[in-house]
Every structure is written in C-alpha cells, then in structure tokens.
Amino acid sequence: MKHHPRNSWRAISLATWASRAARAARAARRIVPVAIYVTAAFLPTLSAPALADPLASPARASTLAAHALMLALAPAGTRLVAGGERGIVIVSDDGGVTWRQARVPVGVTLTAMHFADSEHGVAVGHDGVLLATRDAGLNWDKRLDGNQINAMMLADAEHAAARAHAALAGARPSEAKAARQAVEQADNAAQDMQDTARFGPSRPLLAVWFKTRELGWAVGSYGQALRTRDGGVHWESIAARIPNPEGLHYNAIGHGADGALYLAGEGGKVYRSTDDGDSWRVADSGYKGQLYGVLETAPGALLAYGFGGHLLRSEDGGASWRELPRLGDQSLIGAAQDGAALLLAARDGTLFRSMDQGRSFAVQGAARGLELAAVALRGHTLALAGMGGVHLSAYQSSK
Known part of the structure; x- marks a missing residue:
C-alpha cells in the first residue's frame, strides 16, 4: 500500500537553485485524498509476501478476505461488490450477510469501483491500476496501470x-x-x-464512473484523468483538457440529469464538463481543502462534501458555491439517496440525513467504532465499507 508524499517521491534534478526552489514549492503539499489516507492510516489486516510486484501478482486468496480493509463498494444488479487492500474483492448475493472472494490479477489496493449494468464493472486503485469485470465482479482483468x-x-x-x-x-x-x-x-x-x-507507477486512481456501458471516466491523484468510449477496453488521457496546471487531485466524479459531468477534488475545486469531457470549466468553491464527493440533489442544485465535515452547495450548476454549516469534524466520505432522503456518511460512522435536497441535515444514526470509506443503500439496509470489511446497518426508509 504505497503512498509517496509529493515532496519525496519525485527525484528532482534541476539546473539552478532558483528553479529547484520553485519546483519544491509546487511539490510540497498537502492533505492526501481520503482513499490514500484511510489506507495509510491503519495497519493492514492481511499479511503479504515481501518483494513481489503487486501489479504482476494476483490478490492472495484468504479466509479473512471479508474482514480486510475495504475502500470501494458498488451494487452490481442485486449483488454487492467491495474492493480494498492488496487487490481483495469480495461479492455478496444475500445483501452483505455472507461474502466470497473474487479472482483479481493484481495485489494493489483498490480505491473505487462502478458498474455500468448488472454485469460490467470497472475498479481502480493504487499504482494507477484499472480492472474490468464482465461477470458482476467474480473475475477481473487488468486493462491499464x-x-x-x-x-x-x-x-x-x-x-x-x-x-x-x-x-x-x-x-x-x-x-x-x-x-x-x-x-x-x-x-x-x-x-x-x-x-x-x-x-x-506510484500514483493512485481514486474514482471511476460510467455514463453508459461504453462511455466512462477514471480520475485520480496529481491530475490524472482518463476516458474510454469502448467499455474500458481502451483509455485515453484527457488530463490536458482540464484547467489544472498545479496537478491537483481529483477525488470524485459526479453527474447531473442534464448530462453534465463533475469532478471534485483538492483545493475545493469543482470541474464541470457538458460535452463528455472534451472541455471543462473550473469553479472555486471558496473552500481550500479536499472535497471527497459531489452530487446533484435537484436540477441545477449540487452538493459537495469533504474533509472535516465541510459541506458546500450550488444552485446554479456549480458556477458559484456557498458553504453550509459543517457536519461535525469528521470527513464526509460517501452519500446515498433514498427517494426524497439524502444520506451522508462520515468517516467515524456518523450518518446524516437531509429531507430538503441537501439544504440542511440531521443526525440519522451512528455506527460507532467503525472507520468508513464507502457507503451503499440496499432497501432497508446500509452497507458501510471500511476497516474490517463491509458492515450492515438498519435504515428506516423515508417512503
């Protein structure tokens, strides 16, 4: 589970002390994205052989796989699929009660996944790895690193x-x-x-989303941004199309009902594209920290959430933003929607619910003692991924 702070992982060789100082200033930052932070913050739950190249070594089969650190969680039809440390992917066909381990060709930590339909999904992770499945998460192939x-x-x-x-x-x-x-x-x-x-290959991918089975995007640390038009078989870099000269992290992908695409990330920046990623505009939310998610709560209304409980709202499609009252001091790591209800999950297991399209929130409950990285809603059950695997919490629907 690699993490290389920007001021140490680049070997800088410059002609003059002045240019060296300038590049060092660009390099020396900052709060790391949540997927890297969560991975680095906890001891690994499974041991692994030393010296093996994790990009060339399959994830080890383990009877403890269901209790590994899980950072990614996504539904594949009626199935739940989770991924996390050392390339471990687990699937459940009974709502998260029991799990079995999938076949994964790499041993690097996975940070995010998304299914375009009940069978076809993509997972991304550390070392820039990108995996694809065509059988609802049971078997994966490496497409990129x-x-x-x-x-x-x-x-x-x-x-x-x-x-x-x-x-x-x-x-x-x-x-x-x-x-x-x-x-x-x-x-x-x-x-x-x-x-x-x-x-x-030291830089992680942190988010992936597909608009259709063919058209999808993956983004990550240091300005990495990719697009596929053939279901993930081939990928192109679109990083140069996004106004991000500092190479800030992209932590999340959001989308609007009008087809707009959003990226949320470092420095409180939110990026918007209305042409499937060909061109982008950037908006400064006014917050300078990490944003870990962005979603549309109503036509033209967006909610962005992130580090330390920070919450921001836009009523004009992301052109301007205002900060809402913070939801505690724990980072907000994921969201789920249930009819008129919007749920936000904090890293410490606190759950917040809004019934007014994200204008205000109240504490819904808490799964104390957990360290969370992702959330998914399945009927009357919340699946919460993090330390120790995927945990289940009863949820009273708003319907």
Whole structure:
C-alpha cells in the first residue's frame, strides 16, 4: 500500500537553485485524498509476501478476505461488490450477510469501483491500476496501470511544451512576456512528468464512473484523468483538457440529469464538463481543502462534501458555491439517496440525513467504532465499507 508524499517521491534534478526552489514549492503539499489516507492510516489486516510486484501478482486468496480493509463498494444488479487492500474483492448475493472472494490479477489496493449494468464493472486503485469485470465482479482483468498512464500523460505534456515554444517563436513583442511564462510552465510540467515516469507507477486512481456501458471516466491523484468510449477496453488521457496546471487531485466524479459531468477534488475545486469531457470549466468553491464527493440533489442544485465535515452547495450548476454549516469534524466520505432522503456518511460512522435536497441535515444514526470509506443503500439496509470489511446497518426508509 504505497503512498509517496509529493515532496519525496519525485527525484528532482534541476539546473539552478532558483528553479529547484520553485519546483519544491509546487511539490510540497498537502492533505492526501481520503482513499490514500484511510489506507495509510491503519495497519493492514492481511499479511503479504515481501518483494513481489503487486501489479504482476494476483490478490492472495484468504479466509479473512471479508474482514480486510475495504475502500470501494458498488451494487452490481442485486449483488454487492467491495474492493480494498492488496487487490481483495469480495461479492455478496444475500445483501452483505455472507461474502466470497473474487479472482483479481493484481495485489494493489483498490480505491473505487462502478458498474455500468448488472454485469460490467470497472475498479481502480493504487499504482494507477484499472480492472474490468464482465461477470458482476467474480473475475477481473487488468486493462491499464500507472506505467501506461504515465506514458500517456508524458506525451501530452511534451506536446503542450512544443506548442508553447512554437507560440513563443511567433509571438509579437506585446505577447512575449506571457508566452515566456507559458513556456516556463509547460516545460516545468513536462519535466515533472518525466520525473514521474522514471519513478514508475506510484500514483493512485481514486474514482471511476460510467455514463453508459461504453462511455466512462477514471480520475485520480496529481491530475490524472482518463476516458474510454469502448467499455474500458481502451483509455485515453484527457488530463490536458482540464484547467489544472498545479496537478491537483481529483477525488470524485459526479453527474447531473442534464448530462453534465463533475469532478471534485483538492483545493475545493469543482470541474464541470457538458460535452463528455472534451472541455471543462473550473469553479472555486471558496473552500481550500479536499472535497471527497459531489452530487446533484435537484436540477441545477449540487452538493459537495469533504474533509472535516465541510459541506458546500450550488444552485446554479456549480458556477458559484456557498458553504453550509459543517457536519461535525469528521470527513464526509460517501452519500446515498433514498427517494426524497439524502444520506451522508462520515468517516467515524456518523450518518446524516437531509429531507430538503441537501439544504440542511440531521443526525440519522451512528455506527460507532467503525472507520468508513464507502457507503451503499440496499432497501432497508446500509452497507458501510471500511476497516474490517463491509458492515450492515438498519435504515428506516423515508417512503
């Protein structure tokens, strides 16, 4: 379970002390995404052989698999599927009462998953791994990893640098200063990606969502953003299309009834696309910390939630935001909807419910003693994934 702080995982080699200081300032940050934090914060529940390459080694079968740390949780038709540490995936066909372990070709921690229908799903995780299943989570194949993502993003960065140099060569005197700044920024970004590629597949993917069986997106740390148009067989980097020059983390994907796509992440930023990811606009929510989720609660109304109980609302499709009263001091890690009711789950197991489209919340209950990373609602039962596997909590429906 790797986590490399940005100020230590890049091997920086610079020509001058000035440029070294500038890059170090860009590198030295910050609160890590919840999927990395949860993984790093707790001792692993299962032992694993040392020195094996987790991208080339299958997840180990274990009688303790159902009690492993689980970070991802998703329904696949009537089945529940969860994934977590060391590549472990478990499935349940009785609402989470009993579980069996799936076959997974990698041993890296999985952070998120989504099913486009009852059979076809994708999971993402550490080291940029991306897996796909066609049998509701019982068997998985690797489709991508951080080595390939690094190569895609390096090519994008080098092309951007070449375009910046060409623009500088043709700039008028009045445009020269801005063009030189653009060249410096593009060169720095290309050098950063060269360093990243040399280091290897160290950066996790943190969210995945499919609009249809064919069209989907996966995003993650340090500005990674991918799109597939063929059900996950092939992926392209769309990172260069998103206005994120600092390489901030993307922690979550949301969507609107009008087809809009949203990314929530580091620095309180929310990104919006209305053309399936071809172009993006960024909005500053006013909050400077990590956002771990964004969802539409009514047409044009969005709710974003994150670190330390922070909660923000937009009434204009994400163009502007206002902060709501914090829901305690624990990070909000997941949401579920039940008719008119909206549920938010905090990392410590506290559950909040809103009956007014996310304008206000009250404590619904608490699953104390748990450390949670994901939540799913199944009828009158809440499935809560985190330390010790998937836990069940009774839920009184609003209907």
